[in-house]
Amino acid sequence: MYILKRIWEYTREYKWYFFVALIFSTLNVIIAMVPGKLTQVLVDDVIRGSNHTLLPMLLLGFFLAATFRSLSIMAERYAIEYYSQGVVNDLKQSLYDHLQRQTFNFFNQNKTGELMSRMTGDMEAIRQLTCDGVLNFSKMFFYLFFTFIVLSRISLKLYIVTMLSSPFVAFFALRFSKKIKPVAREVREQFSRLNSTVQENIIGVRIVKSFHREEFELEKFNRENEEFFKRNFAAASIWSKYFPILEFFSGLCTFFLLLFGGKMVINGEIQLGEWIQFNNYLWMLLMPMFMLGGMVDLINRTIVSGERIFSILDREPEIKSPENPVVLEEIRGEVEFRNVSLRFGSEVVLENISLHAKPGDTIAIMGATGSGKSSLINLIARYYDPTEGQVLVDNIDVRELELKFLRENVAPVMQDVFLFSETIRENIVYGVDYASMEEIREAARIAGAKEFIEKMEDGYETVVGEMGVGLSGGQKQRVSIARALIKKAPILILDDATSAVDMETEQMIQDSLEKIQKKCTTFIIAHRISSVRNADEIIILRNGRIVERGTHEELLAQKGEYYDIFKAQYKDLLDDNIMNEKQVMA
Secondary structure, X not given: OHHHHHHHHOOHHHHHHHHHHHHHHHHHHHHHHHHHHHHHHHHHHHHOOOOHHHHHHHHHHHHHHHHHHHHHHHHHHHHHHHHHHHHHHHHHHHHHHHHHOXXXXXXXXXXXXXXXXXXXXHHHHHHHHHHHHHHHHHHHHHHHHHHHHHHHHHHHHHHHHHOOOHHHHHHHHHHHHHHHXXXXXXXXXXXXXXXXXXXXXHHOXXXXXXXXXXXXXXXXXXXXXXXXXXXXXXXXXHHHHHXXXXXXXXXXXXXXXXXXXXXXXXXXXXXXXXXXXXXXXXXXXXXXXXXXXXXXXXXXXXXXXXXXXXXXXXXXXXXXXXXXXXXXOOOOOOEEEEEEEEEEOOEEEEEEEEEEEOOOOEEEEEEOOOOOHHHHHHOOOOOOOOOEEEEEEOOEEHHHEOHHHHHHOEXXXXXXXXXXXXXXXXXXXXXXXOOOHHHHHHHHHHOOOHHHHHHOOOHHHOEOOHHHOOOOHHHHHHHHHHHHHOOOOOEEEEEOOOOOOOHHHHHHHHHHHHHHHOOOEEEEEOOOHHHHOOOOEEEEEEOOEEEEEEOXXXXXXXXXXXXXXXXXXXXXXXXXXXXXXXXXXO
């Protein structure tokens, strides 16, 4: 009931459509009962009573009943569809908005396919309940109510006898409800896993084909699909067990009507026309019983889907704006880390990090994979919050700044480049509300992307495929750099931004970036010495700790890890210098 109540909260804006649907649903039931009464008059008064003058009126009554019922069904469907689609639309919007506010850590813990199944399959289950479910439930009630009034007036005794099996129907319907609910939950969860498997395979199809792992992926999908089949079959088995029982006890109503109703006609307790009317209305009594199992199943599936949706809506974002944020007119770009540590559970990612970047400084960060480089810079824009210590921008703790304002002033080039299935121009201007073509071209020029873009047939209006398919790794990186540069933010983050470009292109990009880096504070993560040698400070991370820091010259003089990296990358150059020195000495 708690889940159904929460779904009901989303109906307030559309309640009038619900009441309109309810009115026409009631009208539909009442009109559906008219032919039964007309049939009773036809048999008792026209056929047996020989009152043929009533025949034209009865025929007109049948025609009008069919016409008005059709119109009421049309109005009922329009209102209930608007109601259900509106409810699901708002709920889907709430879920999507809530997902947008979640942190990186949330998406680390939840698979994309599972989240997609909540936005699609679970939403469809709720739509079915708010549409056909609500409609059928109301009809069940009205059919029972109105047929009770009419049939009890014909013969209360026959009505009671006919309904003798109804308690058994209710009993087995409740038993069915208890059995089907956990199975329905397992079906929804397995559907999520199956969805995740398909989604991951499609996204990684190039890797699959490159490593010739089609058979492996087919087997993995087959396992998940087989499990999905088993769980659906388990649900079907419960249906196959209980539905015949419900059908049997519902069918007993017809048996009792034929047995006792036939005797009452023979004994003259009711007229033949009334018995036929009773028989015509019997399906209105039986229909709610037939529908009860389906309604129970639908409600259970909706509750399970609602639990999955509201489990996300109830999860507060780990990172959100403070209630009373510090207001700054602008950000100058000063960034300071004070004794910062970061942990994910028991895993230590960063420990006791302190550094200070003045406005216009360039800070380079190097280290082995998994040393905490990306995690460190992700703290600046509050993609994560430190477990201990402070991250300050312009001497203000980032947790005290309005989140949107903070992120508007940070321009990131992520390690994993992502481009949307839009034009190159739309991908470049993604981070700004408006930009002229001159600004777009300038950002592309600095990023080294202008030349290859303008060689394309459609230029900046070229549509890239999903995740940038159609562009090389280096081209995607350069578009991503242009997207960051066009923000003109005071803090620029380059996370391995030129790893996929050749040395010549990298040098060209660096030469262009040097002119704008003085206008912003830049954090560079790189593995190449050529990318970091001109930085104001170079930091070497190992296992989340700073083990070396200084300028290029200072770190070479220390002859530590940075020096080892330098030797590995410039081995040929060093060997040539040694040979030249030996030749000079000789």
